[in-house]
Amino acid sequence: MSNSNDCNIGFLGHTDTVSYSDDWTFSPFELNEKDEKLYGLGTSDMKGSIAAILSAISKMNFTKKGIKLFFTYDEEIGFSGISELIQKNIEFPKYMIIGEPTNNEVINASKGLLELKITFKGISSHSSKPEEGINAIYKCMDFIDKIKGYYEDLKKETVASKYATMNIGVISGGRSINIVADSCEVLIDFRTISKSQNEQIIKKINELLNDNKSSYEIINNINPFSNINEKINMSDFISEASFIESKNKYILGVGPINAHKKNEFITIESLNKLEEQYVEIIKEKCE
Numbered sequence: 001m002s003n004s005n006d007c008n009i010g011f012l013g014h015t016d017t018v019s020y021s022d023d024w025t026f027s028p029f030e031l032n033e034k035d036e037k038l039y040g041l042g043t044s045d046m047k048g049s050i051a052a053i054l055s056a057i058s059k060m061n062f063t064k065k066g067i068k069l070f071f072t073y074d075e076e077i078g079f080s081g082i083s084e085l086i087q088k089n090i091e092f093p094k095y096m097i098i099g100e101p102t103n104n105e106v107i108n109a110s111k112g113l114l115e116l117k118i119t120f121k122g123i124s125s126h127s128s129k130p131e132e133g134i135n136a137i138y139k140c141m142d143f144i145d146k147i148k149g150y151y152e153d154l155k156k157e158t159v160a161s162k163y164a165t166m167n168i169g170v171i172s173g174g175r176s177i178n179i180v181a182d183s184c185e186v187l188i189d190f191r192t193i194s195k196s197q198n199e200q201i202i203k204k205i206n207e208l209l210n211d212n213k214s215s216y217e218i219i220n221n222i223n224p225f226s227n228i229n230e231k232i233n234m235s236d237f238i239s240e241a242s243f244i245e246s247k248n249k250y251i252l253g254v255g256p257i258n259a260h261k262k263n264e265f266i267t268i269e270s271l272n273k274l275e276e277q278y279v280e281i282i283k284e285k286c287e
Contacts (some may be wrong), residue, residue: 008093021262044258056275079222102255108227122138162193192224
């Protein structure tokens with residue numbers, strides 16, 4: 001199994017989860033079974049799929065070709081785990097299965113990601129004389145109005161009925177209620193459907209930030225992926241598949257798809273079905 005030529009297929013799963021909220025009915029750190037459902041933080045995203053692949057390979061007798069297993073960390077925020085594999089020049093097999101939750105549906109494309117931190121600078125003054133200052137929060141509000149208008153145009157471009165999404169996740173600015181804000185920051189997330197969109201959005205940000213006291217930082221800039229010469233079935237989320245140099249990449253995992261929600265769960269039926277799907281894939285590619 002050490003020789004990559006002996007590995008037709010690889011499986012990838014990330015081991016980290018998002019943070020949990022306080023409004024869970026079940027303990028997020030314990031596996032709870034109720035009504036044929038398995039509850040727990042990360043059951044859907046994506047410990048269920050990791051469990052399925054480990055169970056699947058335990059039932060196989062690898063006589064001709066082996067497989068490669070990749071388990072990463074920090075997928076939810078910074079993609080440090082997959083980036084480390086890339087930096088080490090790890091060779092990936094011809095076929096890669098990424099176990100993100102898909103409700104047992106085979107996905108062959110996923111969206112890209114563009115995350116930006118945009119900073120607006122103003123001039124502080126006493127709130128009784130706001131005309132003596134420049135309110136950075138107002139500048140931020142004006143920018144948000146413009147980027148929302150641009151987003152309406154961006155959504156008109158589609159791939160396999162999917163369109164780009166935008167989320168304004170965090171706004172922070174100002175120091176006190178009686179001081180004109182001299183600084184404001186906004187974090188924006190785009191989920192894109194084409195490489196050109198990532199480039200177009202950055203160009204548009206540059207156009208809108210025509211004030212030299214405003215600036216932006218790219219937190220993540222990751223292109224979408226899709227397999228060549230296949231009818232596109234695209235997920236709404238980004239996956240580590242975008243980082244992997246492999247000719248055939250597929251996303252296949254448990255269901256239902258309820259990642260990042262309170263009382264996250266999967267069904268036992270989906271988990272068992274996924275194990276069977278993984279077994280069939282391994283038999284096809286390795287025996």
